[in-house]
Structure formats: C-alpha cells, structure tokens
Amino acid sequence: MIKEERQRLIIEKLNRDQKINLVELSQLLHVSYDSIRRDVIELEDKGLLKKVHGGAVANSYLSFKTTQGFGIDNQEVLHLTRKAQKLFENHQTILMDGGTTNFHIAEQFPKNLELTVITNSLPLAIVLNEHPKIETILLGGTYHKRYQITVGTQAMRQLEHLRVDLYLMGFNGLDPNVGVTLRNYEESVLKQKMAKSAKKVAICAITEKIHTIETYKVCDLHEIGFLVTSLKPSDPSLNDFRNKGIEII
C-alpha cells in the first residue's frame, strides 16, 4: 500500500472517530508502527491533525469550547496561520486585534512561546488561557457585542502608553492602490491608532481579500511591514506589494 493511500485512510478514520491510536492503526493497515508514526508527523506538518502521545486527534479537539463560531476548517486559513508563526519570537510584545484569522494564529502558538500579547479581543484572551507562557493584556473600552472586542476612546487612551514590537492587524480589504480597508468605521479608527503604537505592522491575507476594497480606509501600504499570504512570495500578482517594500511571507 502506498503512503498516500495510508494517509487518506488515517484522515478518514480520524474524521469518523475523532481520534486514532498508532499501534492499533499499524496492525489494521499491516505496516510497521514507524511508518504510521511518520505518516502522522507528515499530516501534522500539513496541519491536518494534532499528534499526541499514543496517537493523534482531530485538529481543534479540546479547544472546541473556545472555537465555537470560529471552527471553520478552511484549508487556506490553516496554511496561512501556520506561515504566520514565523513572525513571532520569544520575549516580544505583540498587539493583536479581533477577527478569526488572528484567533487561529493565536490558537496555534507553540506552547513554549513566551510573548506578551495585547489585545482588544475577548475570544483571543480566552484562547490564550491555554498558553501558560503568554502574558495577556486586555484593552478596556466599550464592549462591542457582535465582534466581541472593545472599542472607543478608552481603548485609544490606553494605547497611548504602549509601544509594541509588532501589530498583527485584521482587516477586510487589501488593494495595491487604496491600501488596507475595513467595513466598520469605529474599528478603522482604532486600528489606525494601533498601527502607530507598533514598530512594525503585519497583515495576514487569504487570497480572497487581496484586491478587495471596503468602505473605510485604515492605512496606506507603506505602513505595512509584512504580508503573510498562501501564495508563493515570488507570485507576480504580489509585485505591487513587494515594490512598496512589504516583506512577503
């Protein structure tokens, strides 16, 4: 049996049972324990499962409580959020706002990553509960029930006292000419302030958002330091961004 066939069966069984056991699988598929183990490592690298002692489990298994409403298993988002991990180093202070992309990035932080994360997103704070080495600071302000974030002058004022290494900005539209745009006015103002509080700004864009324009402008491209995308850094459609000095990841 070829490797790909085996891995397909592993994923199928995982989807059925929510968990797999390596020893059991090796007997079932008549291959050595090591082969199965290596398959599982490969599948984990692709972000298709989570390896645990004794087997593997479906990707967001024990964090299902916090992922309610966020549990979209989009292949591209998974790929993106993995790539985004390159942005972070120990002992940095990071500013992150709301949105599902940021949520998934935080969810995938390595357990031993030592960061200070400043955020206005409640779901983000909650998910970081599971990362013992991450210190979380919440921005206060008016609580926006739909987006589960804080906004307003109180959050703005708190930002004035802060200076962070990196701001991971969520957004709705990205266009080479117009820059970064958003659907919500109040948030767009806050994000402008956030960008000014950071040494570098990074955005993480699914392909769908590139070349999209929304109502409220947040900032120009020259304020952006990094663009995380699932496209290859050399992709010609990214020329416009690369030319403006944005580092493609």
Add this chain to the structure above:
Amino acid sequence: MIKEERQRLIIEKLNRDQKINLVELSQLLHVSYDSIRRDVIELEDKGLLKKVHGGAVANSYLSFKTTQGFGIDNQEVLHLTRKAQKLFENHQTILMDGGTTNFHIAEQFPKNLELTVITNSLPLAIVLNEHPKIETILLGGTYHKRYQITVGTQAMRQLEHLRVDLYLMGFNGLDPNVGVTLRNYEESVLKQKMAKSAKKVAICAITEKIHTIETYKVCDLHEIGFLVTSLKPSDPSLNDFRNKGIEII
C-alpha cells in the same frame, strides 16, 4: 485509550452532569484513579473545569450554568441573586467585578433592563451579550487567567475617569469588626479603588461568608451601603451590620 480521548470524555460528561467524581470516572474508563486525577489537573490548567475535593465542576464561562456544584448551596445562591435584582433600576451605571455570585446576578437580569455595566470580568461581559439593552464597558489591564478578570495599574487608571451609581463588590470574607476581606492581594487593591469610584457599594453574601475573615482587607463596613443576604432583614445575627448603617436586603 489515549489521554486526549479520556479528557474529551471527561469534559463531555462534565457538560452533561455539571459535576464529576474521580473514583466513579476511574471505574467507568477503566484506568487508575491517579490517571484521572492527573487528567483533571491538566484540564484545570487549561481552564476547562474546576477541581474540587472528590471531583470537578464545570468552570468555563460558556457552561457557567453550574448552579449545582460541590459544597455550594445553590438554592441559597439562587435566592440571593433573585433578591439582588432589587438593587437595579433603569438607566443606572453599575460597576461589577468577577466571581460566580456576580455572574449569576448578571445572568438573571431582566431582558428589558437598561443599564450600563462596567466590569473587569470577561465571563460577565460575555454573559451580558444576551442582554441587548445593557451596554458593557470593559476595564483593560493585565489578564488574570485563573479568575478571568483584568487587574493592574491600567485598570486602576481607567477607573479614575469613572463615577458610577453602584458598585456590586465580590468578596471572600465579611466580619462585623474587620470588614470586607479577600484572598488575593492584587484584587483587593483594585476593589478599594472601585469602591471609591462608586456612590454606593453593595455586597451579596451567602451565609457561609458572614463572620469569615480572609488575608487582605478591602474596606470597612461603613463603606458598604447594601448587604444582600438570604437571611431575614430582622435576623439578630445581622444587628452588627444594621447598626453600622448598612441597609439589609
């Protein structure tokens, strides 16, 4: 059976029954008591439950419906939180901090109550999502993972700009001579500041907490305006409090 599978079953049972017993579980899952105990410790570290003597109870704010827990006289809590509703009137601004009592009070707000609630508790903000006429303002600051509240100088500074009608203070101990006491130092300081930001302070005490003294003092009795208790207002054991001008509810 792999560890993660066991832990998933524990969480599932917990969500069904609201409480679990370690011995019972170890028999049900055919593993030693120690393994279950270690699982429960891990799950507690992740904030997915709360360990108690002999078992565990649901903890996450998403399943905070745990009115029935170990050692908690939930009948009394229900009675108390009902009584506490008398404290609130439309168009007031209320300051509420963390703790299960405050959580349950907020949970029982009438759906048509129009309030502004200022809080440093994430579970409280989340539960108020379901009350469309309540505006929520969150205090920013360092996020305390265990208690799911914000603390620290940033929260203190934000309080300086606020003046509220009523502060509903959570606490650990209440004694006629010593006053209100708490187990956690950082919180006790914040609560002092909160009390100063409010026209009136109310506390809501299950009988168990009355005549109890904890490590850190928050304030004297004369700073307290209302005491909500399940005892009758005329109960002689409340004389000490009534004499100090506290209104018994």
Add this chain to the structure above:
DNA sequence: AAATATCTTGCAAAAAAATGCAAAAAAAAG
C-alpha cells in the same frame, strides 16, 4: 476524636516516541 475518603509525592515499570542506521523499493538517469 475516630473513621473514612481523598490528596499528594516519589518511584519504578511499562508504553510510546525519537534517533540513527541499513535494507528494500521506487524513481530517475544514463
């Protein structure tokens, strides 16, 4: 205060994972 149940701690056995290596199989190159 005694009796019972539960918790903590350290330890050793068992299970599983990681690592390095060499044979076998498959793919690519000539």
Add this chain to the structure above:
DNA sequence: CTTTTTTTTGCATTTTTTTGCAAGATATTT
C-alpha cells in the same frame, strides 16, 4: 535495461512520557 539516486521502510537503541502503586498527609464525615 542497467545503474544511480532518492525515498520508504523496518529494526535496534536511547530517551521521554505515561501509568499505577504505596505511604504519608490532608480533608471530610460520623
């Protein structure tokens, strides 16, 4: 069709994780 190269596989060894047990400490109940 060989030969070379690469990939895959299984095995032995070392390391890590998990597990169950026992003894003493702590908590709860009677």
